[in-house]
Amino acid sequence: MLELKNLWVRYGKKAAVRRLSLSVNKGDFVTILGANGAGKSTTLNAISGLVKVKKGQGEIVFKGEKINGLKPGKIAARGLIQIPEGRKLFPLLTVKENLMMGAYLRKDRKGVQHSMDRALTLFPDLKDKLNADGRELSGGQQQMLAIARGLMAEPELLMLDEPSLGLSPLLRQLLAERIKEIHREGVTLILVEQNARLGLMLASYGYVLENGELALQGKTSDLMLDENVKKAYLGV
């Protein structure tokens, strides 16, 4: 469904992602792990078109078509949606307006209403807050809203960038349940996590980035047992 072929992403002269190749099949649940500054967000932003991939710096193929060079909106319109790091909610829009922004490109009113109902079933806390401003929500609710907004775009492939950041263990647990549910409903997932334990627990395949390069990949059940992964990312 998604394939990166020998991707390089540079900020000025500095390469933040180097010769990265990876592939995600329909229905997969993939995690990308790595320390601070490993290039995880850069990878997602390149896929989403927020960061430009220059000519000859590799290829990004989604559903059989090359998408590098397209504007973020065109990529989103194909069903490839990112829920960005740090939530990036619209603080002065109401919860409802935030959700509507997720559906900005959609014309099918009925479908949008259906997505809204589905998102609110998944995150019932938001139901009472529809008219509150985004900034009035608690941290946990904000993360739920960020995910709900992403679902409003009707993703086929959903990329989540560190959704667990700043959440209490209890909320992290709840979040994990919700993410599993989204996957069960048929959405292909890429989960970027610094919290390696969470990523490995949820996903079935993992990629480990170090300094912008692919250091390791494999089934999460194998990665969990890998000595280097244990030492570097699981703290055991």
Added chain:
Amino acid sequence: MPPAGIWIDGLIQSCAYMTMAFGMVLVFSILGILNWTHGQFYMLGAFVVYYAITAVGIPFPLGLLAAGVLVAGLSILVKKIIIDHITGDLYVGVATMGLIFFFEGAASMIFGMQDKGLARVLPGVVDLGSFSVSYQKIAVVSFTLVIMIILFIMLNFTRIGLAIRATAQQPDAASLYGVSVERLSLTVMGIGCGLAAMAGGIIAPLYTINPFIGGIPMIMSLLAIVIGGLGSLTGAIVGGLILGFLNSVVAYHLSYLSEVVLFMLVVIILLVRPQGLFGASVK
């Protein structure tokens, strides 16, 4: 108390400042720049109305519309030809400052430097007992109210309004969900500068017109949005009213000292509330 006429003049000036300020707020919110040529778009709007009436002979409202549309087009060219090719807010600011001289010079060459005036475009007055108000002034106030209502409806109840507010607050997320920030910037530049032109056009029949009339409204509307809160349209309304009345009512009592009062007030407001009276994002 100053006579009613002074208050009405204050209101008229407020209206021009507010309409200008709305445009500056919109442009600032989406493009992240202060457009220093806003005052010259105001001046050009006044000239378009002047020539539309005197040379072409079309009615005032159509002339006003023409001013908005022509200057909107011009501002889109300015964005495409100049602003888009310069990186860094500071450098864009300097470039638009340079355009002040370009437009003032070009207007002087084309239209001449001497004052022009439009006589009695909307003749007649409404008698309110102890004083009267001309239709021309009523038109200015009504026009400004209509602009406010249109902007309010556009921002709060339309798709493009939602996109404008979202982009002002969080441009990355807006573009992730499909807003073309590039296209929106062009639209907003056109609307914002078109508003400046219509502000100049609507009050053109009340004042003299020459290539240099843009400077003071530019400074006043800039101050209005700074004290109101960069990015807040409510702030632009309040700031515009404060400055319009300061300029007329306080000037009535204190003459030139009123400008000292004005700047002291701005400094005091910013010392107490550095973010301006109404905070900082389109709402």
